Every structure is written in C-alpha cells, then in structure tokens.
Amino acid sequence: MRPITRPVAALSAVAALLALAGCAEKADAGDDAIRVTATDTACETSRTEIAAGHLELAVENKGSKVTEVYVLYPDDRIVTERENIGAGTKANITAEIQPGAYEIACKPGMKGDGIRQKLTVTGGKAAKRDPRLDEAVAAYRTYVREQAEETLPKAEAFTEAVKAGDLAAARKAYAPSRIGWERTEPVAESFGDIDPKVDVREDGLEEGQDPEKDWTGWHRLERSLWKDGKITDRDKQLADRLLADLTDWQRRVGTAQITPTSMANGAKELLDEVATGKVTGEEERYSHTDLVDFKANVEGAEKAYTLLRATAEKNDAALVKRLDAAFADLDKKVDAYRDGPGSHDFRAYDTVREADRKKLSDAVNALAEPLSKLAAAVVGK
Incomplete structure (x- = not known):
C-alpha cells in the first residue's frame, strides 16, 4: 500500500x-x-x-x-x-x-x-472478446492462487521465528515471505480491507490511527527487527495477526473479480509500486530489502503482460514491441544486483548508489509509459 x-x-x-x-x-x-x-x-x-x-x-x-x-x-x-x-x-x-x-x-x-x-x-x-483472453484470465487466476498458497508456508516460517524471539531467523525469513504478495498485490488490494492490515507503512496510516495500537503487518514487524533490534511480546502477537490475515487472503483470493483489463491495469499498478516505493527506498526503509520487492513487482507485471500479449499484439503490434524491449531491459538492470540464485538473493538497497538508482528509475519509466496503454490494446480501443 x-x-x-x-x-x-x-x-x-x-x-x-x-x-x-x-x-x-x-x-x-x-x-x-x-x-x-x-x-x-x-x-x-x-x-x-x-x-x-x-x-x-x-x-x-x-x-x-x-x-x-x-x-x-x-x-x-x-x-x-x-x-x-x-x-x-x-x-x-x-x-x-x-x-x-x-x-x-x-x-x-x-x-x-x-x-x-x-x-x-x-x-x-x-463486448466481443478474443477467446484467448478467457484463457489468459483462467491462467492468471491460477497464478494468483499459486502465489498465495506458496506465500503461506514462507509467512509461517517468518512468524514462527518472530514468536520464538529469534531475531536472525526472522530477518532472514522476512523478504521471502513477501514475494508472492508483491507479485499479485493488485488482486489483494481489490478486496479493500486486507492490504491495510498486512502491508501498510507507518506513514500510510489514516489520520487518527495510533502507530502503537493500530499499525499491523509486515512493516510494523520490520521496524522492530531492524530499527529497534528486538522482538517484544507485542511483536509476537502481531506475528499471529499477520499469519491470520494472510490466511484470510489465501482463502479469498480465488473469489477475486479478474478481467483482461484488470490484469492489464494491475500490471501498471505494480510498476507504480516500483516507481513510488521501491526505487526511492521507502518500502523497506529498515530492512533495505527493496530489490526483492522490486523484482517481485516486475515479475507479477510481466506475468500478466505475457498472458495478454497475443491479443495485445493483434491490436497493437508496435506497443507490444516496445513492451518486450522495456521488460527485457528492466529485468536485466534489476538482475544485475543479484548476489545469489534465490528469488530473494539481492543486494541491500542502501548499498546501491544514487546514480545506479537513477538508471533503475529510468528503466521503470521506460516501461510504465507503454504499459499504461496495455488495457486499451487488449480491448482494441
């Protein structure tokens, strides 16, 4: 959020x-x-x-x-x-x-x-719909469910480490527990009530909310693990709450309303997530695991695009050519910061120089502009 x-x-x-x-x-x-x-x-x-x-x-x-x-x-x-x-x-x-x-x-x-x-x-x-779009929606729905199902055991490993008071284990499990969520966040946000419980940052709280009483989710625990450097009894309660909320997400995600245009718009929203949170270093301001989220957002956007690509190419081949090139360039730039084979193995973002952040930002901008036109291309507008 x-x-x-x-x-x-x-x-x-x-x-x-x-x-x-x-x-x-x-x-x-x-x-x-x-x-x-x-x-x-x-x-x-x-x-x-x-x-x-x-x-x-x-x-x-x-x-x-x-x-x-x-x-x-x-x-x-x-x-x-x-x-x-x-x-x-x-x-x-x-x-x-x-x-x-x-x-x-x-x-x-x-x-x-x-x-x-x-x-x-x-x-x-x-409206007449290309039959391939129905196949795309079905495939994307399966993808979203898989991401939610794969997230739960990783979230459980994270929350169990918090409840055990194991600071090192909790820090290690934090970023992997967020990948499936970050890949499919627009679908989770479509429910309205889940995202504020699990993924809000302190400066995203509504007016009148008390950070000590009303702030829950990953980023509240992130602050304890990295800024405070300790795990309190309150954190252990929040860990149980996080797992319960993510379990609710996993149960409900199969009922989400998904259309070809919601997939296309969701891909653009994921790039907006990168532009306004990850590139700036704000999303993971204590753990500096922004590049893990960054990559997951891009992967989620690219999945939706890939499923819609055939129809979009039929309606706007020039746009698809631009998107193919922009995704490839952004993938290459992000992957340059890997420091291991795992999906969460990236450098800490506070070690990335401002000049290099600018290059990442430029690549995001180059993709965001044509991606904003994907929904129109999908419906042939």
Whole structure:
C-alpha cells in the first residue's frame, strides 16, 4: 500500500516520476468516456449512467495533491483503479464493467474513503472478446492462487521465528515471505480491507490511527527487527495477526473479480509500486530489502503482460514491441544486483548508489509509459 508522506530526500524523485506518468497519458479519450475532474475537494463526473461493456475514464487532476481514482462495487471491492495521478496531470483508465450500481471515488492525497459519485451501469450488449483472453484470465487466476498458497508456508516460517524471539531467523525469513504478495498485490488490494492490515507503512496510516495500537503487518514487524533490534511480546502477537490475515487472503483470493483489463491495469499498478516505493527506498526503509520487492513487482507485471500479449499484439503490434524491449531491459538492470540464485538473493538497497538508482528509475519509466496503454490494446480501443 502506498503512503503519501515521504522522506524529504525522495520527494524530488517521486515528483518527477509522477509528472512523467501523468504526461504519458494525455492521449484523447473516446467520445463515450466519462470525464472525471478531480480537485482537492471535489470529484466531478460528466456522466452518471452508461451501458455495460467497456468503461473508459478520462481523468484530469486539477487539484494540488496527488490523487487516485477508483471504480468501486457497492461493497467497496475494486473494479478498477489508478493511483498516483499527479497534480496537473491526466490519466485514461480502461476497464470492463457489468450492469449494476457502482461508485467513482477520487481520493485527494490518496487518503480516506474518497469523494464519491454514483454510477449506474445498465444492461448492454456484451463486448466481443478474443477467446484467448478467457484463457489468459483462467491462467492468471491460477497464478494468483499459486502465489498465495506458496506465500503461506514462507509467512509461517517468518512468524514462527518472530514468536520464538529469534531475531536472525526472522530477518532472514522476512523478504521471502513477501514475494508472492508483491507479485499479485493488485488482486489483494481489490478486496479493500486486507492490504491495510498486512502491508501498510507507518506513514500510510489514516489520520487518527495510533502507530502503537493500530499499525499491523509486515512493516510494523520490520521496524522492530531492524530499527529497534528486538522482538517484544507485542511483536509476537502481531506475528499471529499477520499469519491470520494472510490466511484470510489465501482463502479469498480465488473469489477475486479478474478481467483482461484488470490484469492489464494491475500490471501498471505494480510498476507504480516500483516507481513510488521501491526505487526511492521507502518500502523497506529498515530492512533495505527493496530489490526483492522490486523484482517481485516486475515479475507479477510481466506475468500478466505475457498472458495478454497475443491479443495485445493483434491490436497493437508496435506497443507490444516496445513492451518486450522495456521488460527485457528492466529485468536485466534489476538482475544485475543479484548476489545469489534465490528469488530473494539481492543486494541491500542502501548499498546501491544514487546514480545506479537513477538508471533503475529510468528503466521503470521506460516501461510504465507503454504499459499504461496495455488495457486499451487488449480491448482494441
């Protein structure tokens, strides 16, 4: 989960990334798009009713704060989202939507429940879908389930080490326990309630939450293991809580709403995770295991892209050529920091020089821009 308050040293880099991301999506939206104008105090939409099928949002952030825009089911599950829309920038969001009642939410400052507008989706003609996309969704659903199932024993090893008071073992087990989550985080975030329990950082807590009472999950334990250098009775309780929440995630992940466009948008969200947390060194600020998360995010994005690639190539071969090259370049740059054969064997991020971080950042930017167009290519828009 991405917080807003960031260390001063990282602000300029993040601002540049967000500005680039916004500038990359200024292509004109279709005539049937819903125009969303977001400010610090309002979320205005040009339409409140559309026919089922393809949904396109043309978002413009006219506020002074970074914002995010969601389309939500009545129970607050996420249909689609776009985070980190910088002040003064635009973003186009493409998704698939069924008949029903929904809400469009703008979250200035990326905090709280957001400013909401009702959206009614009426019965419409189902959009024609390439049969390969159904196969892609089925394969991706299997992948997500596998990642959750593989995470649980690793999380159990981590939490058992914490409960045993074994600082060294807990530190060793921490990063591996997060890989499956980081590969599939957009699916977990679609439920709305799990991510804040397991992956929030202290500066991502909502206003009024007490870090000592309300902060739970991996990063709370990360602080104890590396910054405090000790394991308390409270940490042992938090370990049990983390495992219970991850078990809940594993049980529920098979029920997630997955569509070809949610896969494509999720891949872009994973690159946003890299740009706003991993490249800056904020995600794992105590353990400095950011490169493990970085690689997992990229792997998850690449998995979704690979499954969608055939259809995207049919509709936009030039885009696929760019994506192939950008993924290959980013993979090569990240893998240069491996220090062992395991999926978690990477250098500590605090040993990576600023100049080298810039190279990683540039490679992320080179991939993020074309990846933002994948959803539109998948549906042939």
